[in-house]
Amino acid sequence: MLLCIDCGNTNTVFSVWDGSTFRATWRIATDHRRTADEYFVWLSTLMALKGLGVGGQIREAIISSTAPRVVFNLRVLCNRYFDCRPLVVGKPDCGLPVAPRVxxxxxxxxxxxxxxxxxxxxxxGDLIVVDFGTATTFDVVDTDGAYIGGVIAPGVNLSLEALHMAAAALPHVDVTKPQGVIGTNTVACIQSGVYWGYIGLVEGIVRQIRMERDRPMKVIATGGLAPLFDLGFDLFDKVEDDLTMHGLRLIFDYNKGLGA
Ligand SMILES: Nc1ncnc2c1ncn2[C@@H]1O[C@H](COP(=O)(O)OP(=O)(O)O)[C@@H](O)[C@H]1O
Ligand SMILES: CC(C)(COP(=O)(O)O)[C@@H](O)C(=O)NCCC(=O)O
Ligand SMILES: [K+]
Structure with missing residues (x-):
């Protein structure tokens, strides 16, 4: 079986595949201090709960990490417990079906x-992928599947945290969809600013990208907060929670000569 690991700046997501069949996924907070042994205790417990043994069946792994410091311990996890050398996206020995043009x-x-x-x-092709992670990113995909650039904006929770940190009178607030735009208390005002601000940000950036590319483009959203911004709007053609995991498996198969 194949272990896919997507390490973001906030959360690290693991998934297990049997060929192209998805078996299970689990999420842990990203922490570069976590050791390979700690990962294994956590992972093997969850795998056993799913009837997947204690990891003995995992023989291959692929990692994508936006937090470089975490990769060391994830590599050790794969070497020590799964007896394999993981592919790491972005490293020279991990090929991509189409090279980025940047x-x-x-x-x-x-x-x-x-x-x-x-x-x-x-x-x-002719696609925009919006990922609501620690940062909110827009990836522009050309007709032939090449990544040709995009946009990096501060993440939703990062913006809320920044307001709380910088303004003495502003509390920490969780993001939700407000009923209207005019908030009648501080919390509602902040929620409104961030929620409607991000709706406007997504609409505006997608419009600009389409203008710059001068063609229709599909918009796919992923990441923890994507469903919240999909409520009742026409921003996205589709929300796909599993997009990054699907991509990791495709890149793994591509590198094994199984096609992508
Ligand atoms: N279902 C959810 N509801 C609310 N917040 C969420 C949810 N899932 C993730 N988040 C938050 O959204 C942000 C992005 O999460 P995630 O997609 O895991 O980011 P990354 O890939 O950068 O680690 C984080 O601040 C996380 O706490
Ligand atoms: C933009 C990001 C911080 C997003 O990371 P995430 O929110 O998924 O943790 C990450 O993709 C990154 O570090 N990018 C490097 C610069 C670039 O993509 O152009
Ligand atoms: K991400």
Whole structure:
């Protein structure tokens, strides 16, 4: 079986695949201090609960990480407990079906490369992938499936946290969809600012990208908060929670010569 690991700046998501059959997924807070042994105790308990043994069946792994410091312990996890050398997206020995077309010498977040591969396989080219992670990213996918750039905006929770940190009188607030736009108390005002602000941000950026590309483009959303911004609006053609995991499996198969 294959273990896919998507390590974001906030959460790390693990999933297990039997060929192209999805078996299970679990999520843990990203913490670079977590050791391989700690990961294994956590993972093997959850695997046993799903009847997947204690990890003995995992023989292959692929990792995408936006937090480089975490990769070391994840590699040790794969070496020590699953007896395999993981593929790491963005490293020279991990090929992609189509190379990104960006400024020379620049690095693209591996999660964005993975989203591009997954989005293209499911929806074809001329696509925008919006990922509501720690940052809110827009990945633009060309007709041939190449990542050709995009947009990085502060994440929703990051914006709420920044308001709370910088303004003495503003409390920490969780994001929800407000009934209306005019808040009648501080919490409602902040929720309104962030929620409607992000609706406007997504609408505006998608419109600009379509204008710049001068063609219709599908918009797919993923990431923890995507469903909240899909409520009652026409922003996205589809919300796909599993997009990054699907992309990791495709990239793994591509590198094993199984096609993507
Ligand atoms: N279902 C959810 N409801 C509310 N907040 C969520 C949910 N899922 C994730 N989040 C929050 O959304 C942000 C992005 O999460 P995630 O997609 O896991 O980010 P990353 O990939 O950068 O680690 C985080 O601040 C996380 O706490
Ligand atoms: C933009 C990101 C921080 C998003 O990461 P995430 O929110 O998923 O943790 C990550 O993709 C990254 O570090 N990118 C490097 C720069 C780039 O993609 O152009
Ligand atoms: K992400």
């Amino acid at each position: 400024d020379e010498g620049t690095t693209v977040g591996p999660d964005r490369l993975v989203n591009t591969v997954a989005g293209f396989e499911r929806h074809g």
